Amino acid sequence: MTAVHFIVPEGIDDPARPSGGNTYDRRIRDGLAALGWTVHEHPVPDAAALTLAGIPDGAVVLLDGLIASPAPEVVAPEAGRLRQVVLVHMPRGDAAEREVLAAAAAVVTTSAWARRRLLELYALPPERVHVAEPGADPAALAPGTAAGGELLCVAAVTPGKGHDVLLDALATATDLAWTCTCVGSLDRDAAFADDVRRRTRRVRFTGPRTGRDLDRAYAAADLLVLASHGETYGMVVTEALARGLPVLATDVGGVPEALGHGDGAVRPGLLVPPGDPAALGAALRAWLGDAALRARLRRAARERRASLRGWAATTSEVAGVLRAAAALAGVAA
Numbered sequence: 001m002t003a004v005h006f007i008v009p010e011g012i013d014d015p016a017r018p019s020g021g022n023t024y025d026r027r028i029r030d031g032l033a034a035l036g037w038t039v040h041e042h043p044v045p046d047a048a049a050l051t052l053a054g055i056p057d058g059a060v061v062l063l064d065g066l067i068a069s070p071a072p073e074v075v076a077p078e079a080g081r082l083r084q085v086v087l088v089h090m091p092r093g094d095a096a097e098r099e100v101l102a103a104a105a106a107v108v109t110t111s112a113w114a115r116r117r118l119l120e121l122y123a124l125p126p127e128r129v130h131v132a133e134p135g136a137d138p139a140a141l142a143p144g145t146a147a148g149g150e151l152l153c154v155a156a157v158t159p160g161k162g163h164d165v166l167l168d169a170l171a172t173a174t175d176l177a178w179t180c181t182c183v184g185s186l187d188r189d190a191a192f193a194d195d196v197r198r199r200t201r202r203v204r205f206t207g208p209r210t211g212r213d214l215d216r217a218y219a220a221a222d223l224l225v226l227a228s229h230g231e232t233y234g235m236v237v238t239e240a241l242a243r244g245l246p247v248l249a250t251d252v253g254g255v256p257e258a259l260g261h262g263d264g265a266v267r268p269g270l271l272v273p274p275g276d277p278a279a280l281g282a283a284l285r286a287w288l289g290d291a292a293l294r295a296r297l298r299r300a301a302r303e304r305r306a307s308l309r310g311w312a313a314t315t316s317e318v319a320g321v322l323r324a325a326a327a328l329a330g331v332a333a
Contacts, residue, residue, distance in 0.1 A: 002037045002038070002060075002319075002322070002323065003040065003060065004039055004060045004062050004322055005059055005060070005062070006028075006039055006041050006042065006062045007061065007063040007064055008042065008043055008064050008067070009025075009044065009066050009067055010043040010045045011043070012025045012043070013026060015208070016185075017185065018208050020089070020134070020233070020235040020236070021066065023235065024087075024134055024235070027134075027135065027311045027315070028062075028318055031311055031312065031314070031315030032315060032318070032322075035316075035319055044067050046067070047068070047070035050071045050075075052074060055082060057081050057082070058082070058083070060325050061082050061083065061085065062087060062108075062318075063085070063086050063087065064089070065087055066089060068084075069088070069096060070092075070097075071096070072097075072099035072103075075100045075103060079103035083105045083326065083328055084103065084104045084325075085106045085108060085322060085325050086101055086104045086106075086107050087108045087109070088101070088107060088108070088109040088110075088114060088118065089109075089110060089232055090114075090230070091114060091117045091232075098121070101118065101122055102124070104128070105328055106130060106324065106325055107124065107128060107129045108130050108132050108317075108321055109130070109132075110133060110134055110233045110254070111233040111253065111257050113257060114232045114233070115129050115130075130321050132318045133309065133314060134238065134311075134314060135309055135311030135312070135314045135315075136235075136238040136241070136308040136309065137242065137310075137311070138242065139215065139243045140215075140243065141244045141305075142218055142220075142221060142243040142245050143219070144244075147177060147288070148288060148291075149176070149177050149222065150179055150221050151178055151179065151180040151221070151223050152217060152223070152224050152225065152245075153180065153182045153184070153224070153225050154214070154217070154218075154224065154226075154236040154240075155183075155228065155236065156184040157182065157184050157188070157192065157193040157196065158188045158192060158193075159229075160230060161228050163227065165227040166280065167199050167200055168277035168280075168281070169227070169278075169281035169284060170202070170203065171200075171277075172277070172278070172281035172282075172284075172285070173288065174202075176285065176288045176289070177288075178284075178288060180203045180204070180225070181204045181217060181220075183206050183208070183209045183214065183217050185207065186205065186207050193205070218239065222246075223246055223247070224236065224240035224245050224269075225247075225248045225249070226247065226249040227249075228250055229250070229274050229275060230253055231253040232254050233255075233258050234249065234253070234254060234255045234259075237249060237255060237258035237259055237269075238308055241259075241260075241304050241308060242305055242308055243305070244298065244302040245301055246270075247269035248270045248272070248280070248283050248284065248287065249271060250272055250273065250275075250280075251271040251272065256271065260307065261304065262299065262300030262301065262303030262304045263303045266296065267297075268297055268300035268303070269297055270283045270286070
């Protein structure tokens with residue numbers, strides 16, 4: 001029987017706190033259990049509360065980097081006693097993370113871009129850094145509308161997700177017919193969220209949605225719009241593509257990987273530079289004003305939908321890394 005101790009942020013099952021990282025952790029936890037692993041989950045409120053003292057010698061430990069990377073004084077001294085695998089959702093680029101990852105038996109991250117970034121930042125041995133891209137659940141096709149004016153943004157309302165850039169871009173297209181719904185937490189940066197909500201009445205901010213409510217938001221949309229300043233992968237991109245929705249996003253991090261291509265190397269969406277409302281606005285105008293472009297991107301999105309990987313593949317890759325760590329520890333795999 002294989003076993004892993006999984007250190008996760010507190011609240012990964014809380015529907016009021018949806019995030020890509022929480023979803024990833026939750027799916028890996030459940031996927032490992034389905035594969036027959038014994039998963040000991042250790043929810044931790046923050047890095048300051050992290051302790052590994054109660055975990056038995058030789059155990060395999062999968063640590064979410066949100067908790068582990070800021071705590072080298074806890075993680076690094078345990079490297080000789082435990083076989084630590086660190087899951088990096090977003091590289092921090094600091095000395096604390098460098099020490100944590102240098103001490104790890106292995107590192108897992110969620111995109112090829114993130115792997116390259118970690119190798120650039122920390123000169124880690126390449127064979128110790130692995131990629132396990134997020135999966136995507138099958139979903140019903142969104143029917144779309146002829147005019148393409150139903151825009152959807154799925155992201156916590158924070159500066160990093162670029163809602164202010166999105167509003168500036170939408171302001172350049174007020175002469176066109178569109179509606180925009182922003183789904184995502186409003187309490188991560190309440191001051192920022194209040195500011196962007198006051199700027200326009202034409203954009204609807206719903207707060208977080210999960211399950212069937214989120215499914216309905218996707219089903220009603222024509223285009224996913226994501227103005228992020230940084231993304232390790234961008235799971236909402238593949239969530240949209242799973243429904244055949246094209247994507248307009250910033251060309252950052254692993255987003256191009258998530259977007260991928262349809263048949264004939266046609267991207268199922270448009271990429272623009274981050275922090276550039278003019279470029280985002282021009283792409284929106286192109287989408288809204290060109291029926292042939294909409295048809296081409298929708299066709300590519302449906303083609304890309306067929307090639308999306310499932311969560312079982314993601315879990316299998318993580319399990320392989322954990323087995324290798326277990327073998328290093330002398331633990332039967």
